Structures are given as C-alpha cells and as structure tokens.
Amino acid sequence: MHPTLAGDLDRLPELLQSVRDFAARELSDIGERPVATAAPAPPAGPLPAAGVGASGALERFAERWGPGFSGSAGPRYLGFVTGGATPAALAGDWLTGAYDQNGSSGGGSTSDALERETVGWLRELFGLTEAHAGAFVSGATMSNTVGLAVAREWLGERLGVSVARSGAAALGPVHVLSGSPHSSITKALSVLGVGRDALRTVPLLGGEREAVDVDRLAEALEALDGRPAIVVANAGTVNTVDFDDLRAIAALKERYDFWLHVDAAFGAFAALSPDHAGLVDGLDAADSICVDLHKWLNVPYDAAVQFTRRQDLQVRVFHNESPYLGLPTGTPDFLHLTPENSRRLRALAAWFSLTAYGREGHAEIVARCAALARRLGEGVAAVPGLRLLAPVRLNVVCLTLAEDPTAERLAALARAVAGSGEAFLTPTVLHGTPALRAAFSNWRTTEADTDRVRDALARAVRDLPARADA
Numbered sequence: 309m310h311p312t313l314a315g316d317l318d319r320l321p322e323l324l325q326s327v328r329d330f331a332a333r334e335l336s337d338i339g340e341r342p343v344a345t346a347a348p349a350p351p352a353g354p355l356p357a358a359g360v361g362a363s364g365a366l367e368r369f370a371e372r373w374g375p376g377f378s379g380s381a382g383p384r385y386l387g388f389v390t391g392g393a394t395p396a397a398l399a400g401d402w403l404t405g406a407y408d409q410n411g412s413s414g415g416g417s418t419s420d421a422l423e424r425e426t427v428g429w430l431r432e433l434f435g436l437t438e439a440h441a442g443a444f445v446s447g448a449t450m451s452n453t454v455g456l457a458v459a460r461e462w463l464g465e466r467l468g469v470s471v472a473r474s475g476a477a478a479l480g481p482v483h484v485l486s487g488s489p490h491s492s493i494t495k496a497l498s499v500l501g502v503g504r505d506a507l508r509t510v511p512l513l514g515g516e517r518e519a520v521d522v523d524r525l526a527e528a529l530e531a532l533d534g535r536p537a538i539v540v541a542n543a544g545t546v547n548t549v550d551f552d553d554l555r556a557i558a559a560l561k562e563r564y565d566f567w568l569h570v571d572a573a574f575g576a577f578a579a580l581s582p583d584h585a586g587l588v589d590g591l592d593a594a595d596s597i598c599v600d601l602h603k604w605l606n607v608p609y610d611a612a613v614q615f616t617r618r619q620d621l622q623v624r625v626f627h628n629e630s631p632y633l634g635l636p637t638g639t640p641d642f643l644h645l646t647p648e649n650s651r652r653l654r655a656l657a658a659w660f661s662l663t664a665y666g667r668e669g670h671a672e673i674v675a676r677c678a679a680l681a682r683r684l685g686e687g688v689a690a691v692p693g694l695r696l697l698a699p700v701r702l703n704v705v706c707l708t709l710a711e712d713p714t715a716e717r718l719a720a721l722a723r724a725v726a727g728s729g730e731a732f733l734t735p736t737v738l739h740g741t742p743a744l745r746a747a748f749s750n751w752r753t754t755e756a757d758t759d760r761v762r763d764a765l766a767r768a769v770r771d772l773p774a775r776a777d778a
C-alpha cells in the first residue's frame with residue numbers, strides 16, 4: 309500500500325473526526341455567511357503527483373474551494389427549488405459513503421430491502437396505493453425520464469410493437485400533451501428518441517394560471533382520433549406552483565387512450581399539509597409519477613423517486629440482459645428498473661430523515677415553508693416598486709418590478725440581492741413578464757429569515773437605477 313494511503317488507514321478515526329469538526333464549523337454559521345458568492349473560482353491546479361494525504365486535502369479544500377461554495381444548504385437560498393439536508397439526512401448520507409453499498413441488487417447485503425422499505429414509506433407519505441412500485445433515481449429529470457420511458461413502452465404495447473427491441477422509430481409519430489411542462493420533459497423526450505418536437509402544449513386556464521385547461525386537453529385528445537398518447541400533468545409548476553386538475557385529467561381516460569405521467573417534483577409534498585392536500589387530489593390515478601427528494605424532503609443531492617403502476621413495462625425497458633445476472637423473477641433488482649446498473653444507496657439519507665422526524669416532522673417543514681412563502685408574499689406586496697405576479701399557492705413567491713419590468717432590470721435586482729449576501733433568488737418569465745422567484749423548501753428557514761429576504765429586496769429595489777441603461 310502506498311505509504312500515504314497506509315498512513316490514512318492508520319489514522320482513519322482521527323481523520324473522520326477532523327472532517328466532522330470542519331463540517332460542524334461550516335454548518336454552524338451557514339445562516340450568516342453570504343448566501344451566494346460572486347468571487348471567481350481559483351484557477352485549476354495541476355494533478356498532484358505525490359498526494360498530501362487526507363488531512364492535507366482537507367486543508368487545501370478549506371483554503372482554495374470552501375470559501376467560494378454557496379450557502380445553498382442554508383435558510384435564505386431561495387433560488388430554483390433548493391432543499392437543504394436535515395441533520396438525520398446528512399448522517400444517512402455520510403453513512404452511505406462509509407458503507408459504500410452497491411444499490412444495484414442485494415448482492416450479499418440487505419441494503420436493497422432498505423430501499424424498498426423507504427420507497428414504501430414515500431408512497432404512503434404522498435398518499436399513493438400499493439399499485440405504485442418505485443425506485444430511487446438521481447433527480448426529477450431522471451425520474452421524469454424513467455416515467456416517460458415506461459410511457460413509451462406502453463405506447464408500443466398499444467400499437468403492437470416492442471420499443472425496447474425495435475427502437476422508438478417503430479412507434480411512428482408520438483403525441484405528448486402538456487400544459488406547463490418543466491424543461492426536463494423535453495430533455496427527457498430528446499434522450500428517449502421521441503424527440504423534443506413531440507411535445508404539444510395545450511392552452512392554460514388563462515390569466516396568471518399555469519394549469520392546463522382540461523376542456524382544451526380533451527379537445528386535443530379527441531383530435532388524435534383514437535391514437536394513444538402521453539399526457540404529462542403538472543403538479544406544482546416552478547413559476548407559480550400551479551396544479552393541473554389531476555382528477556379531471558384522470559377522468560378523461562374513460563374516453564381517451566393515454567398514459568398519464570405526473571411531474572410532482574415538489575408539488576407532491578402538498579399531500580403532507582391538510583390545507584394544501586386537495587391540490588394533489590387524484591395523484592394516485594397517475595400511471596407514473598416523479599417526485600424529487602433533494603428539494604422538499606431535504607436530503608442531500610442527489611435523490612428522487614419515480615413511481616409507476618406498470619413495473620412490468622419498466623423491466624422491459626431497463627432490464628440488464630446478461631448471462632451472469634439472469635432474468636429477473638419476482639421482485640426485480642433495482643438494476644433492472646433504472647438507467648444505472650451500479651448505483652449509490654440514495655435511499656439511506658431519506659430513510660434516516662423519515663425515521664428521525666416521521667410524517668409529522670416532514671409535514672411541519674412543508675407547512676412552515678408554505679406559511680413563510682405567504683409571509684414573504686404579503687411583505688413583497690407592501691414594498692413600493694414590487695408587485696406579485698400570482699397568488700402564493702404553496703411555497704413560491706413570483707414577483708416583478710412595478711415599473712419597467714425588463715429582463716435586464718430583473719437580472720440587476722437579482723444580482724443586487726445576491727450581492728448583499730442576504731438572499732438568492734432566480735429569474736424567470738411568466739407569460740411574457742420577466743420576474744423573480746423565491747422558493748421556500750429548506751428545513752431551516754424561519755420568519756426572521758423571511759423578513760431579511762423582504763428587507764434585502766426592498767433595499768435592492770430602492771437602489772435600482774430607474775432604467776437598465778441608467
């Protein structure tokens with residue numbers, strides 16, 4: 309063994325202790341350090357010839373890279389939809405690395421059963437029945453991709469071809485209908501060989517709404533003249549967290565032949581709040597469902613779960629054909645269900661957090677985030693120069709400038725807020741109007757944090773030059 313490596317092995321307990329101390333220090337002031345950094349990254353260094361050992365690596369990291377890392381795990385990083393990591397989830401994630409299990413199959417370990425237990429808990433958490441099987445994947449994009457891959461195989465079944473054997477071309481033109489799909493949907497269609505152009509957007513309800521007009525969806529399905537289709541329903545859009553009427557869409561199945569995929573990346577968490585659970589009424593009727601876990605479950609990157617009612621089709625797509633693995637029988641190993649073969653045991657962090665805080669603890673995070681979004685919405689409405697673009701339905705505040713809301717001025721506002729170190733918001737465009745979004749999904753965020761975000765916005769808008777060119 310290389311002497312440096314042997315030395316690290318000898319000192320492993322001390323080494324882990326020093327990493328623990330470092331992480332504890334970093335996390336103890338995460339609420340106070342600048343939420344985002346504008347500092348340039350250090351120039352890339354050469355590959356070390358002789359290594360410096362693990363404590364040397366920790367020192368170099370602390371010196372070169374740690375200071376530039378964002379406070380995205382902290383309470384006022386409201387860009388995108390960004391969760392943090394609960395204490396228990398972090399503990400589970402550390403142990404994931406320590407145990408280093410391959411989550412592809414049992415392989416002499418019970419770790420696959422832990423993943424199944426965790427998937428079962430998540431199914432229950434989101435109000436789904438046992439008709440849905442599930443597996444962990446790396447994020448909602450991958451979860452949407454797997455769901456749509458199963459949908460693609462289902463289309464083949466309806467048309468009498470095997471896409472897994474003959475390829476997507478065997479399907480001919482594919483019709484995918486959706487109101488306000490997330491960008492990951494067209495990415496998935498590209499990956500799956502269905503093509504980005506297969507997506508046809510269906511008109512929305514009107515006004516500021518991002519939910520699909522179900523009557524117009526019915527018309528679009530009618531126009532397909534009996535050809536099977538894929539409908540992507542959206543439960544929680546990223547701009548304004550709008551929800552399609554899942555029950556009404558599912559009811560269309562009585563008249564039309566389609567696979568219903570629901571992108572509930574973070575919207576599924578509405579099921580945990582009695583005040584909001586109605587938004588995901590009908591979710592269980594979906595044929596496949598995407599739920600992200602590194603957002604509102606607050607496990608570290610990366611983790612999501614995908615659910616489907618047709619695991620048989622999923623095995624057809626993802627079956628890893630190999631003489632030494634054999635044909636899956638009974639409960640398929642995870643490598644026959646997901647794009648990866650070898651895979652990280654992502655379930656362990658979620659298992660830790662669900663075990664530590666239970667349904668009640670996670671429901672409190674959801675309810676608090678929703679209350680804080682409402683609080684910021686009210687605060688923003690009272691700030692001169694700002695206005696809300698949509699009511700706060702769940703956990704996102706979508707706001708713009710009252711005067712001259714150009715993309716440049718919104719970007720300048722976002723930069724000023726980030727530059728203050730107080731908060732981080734990300735830009736968007738809602739029905740043609742440039743805007744900023746503040747998304748609440750971190751377990752740490754408090755009312756005091758929320759008021760700091762409002763104050764940072766108020767200062768930034770007050771100091772914003774009247775015109776982008778001023």
Ligand SMILES: *Cc1c(COP(=O)(O)O)cnc(C)c1O
Pocket residue numbers: 389446447448449450452490492544545546571572573574600612
């Ligand atoms: C975040 C998000 C995605 C993509 O999630 P990743 O985890 O970044 O892959 C897809 N759909 C919706 C609605 C989202 O909010």
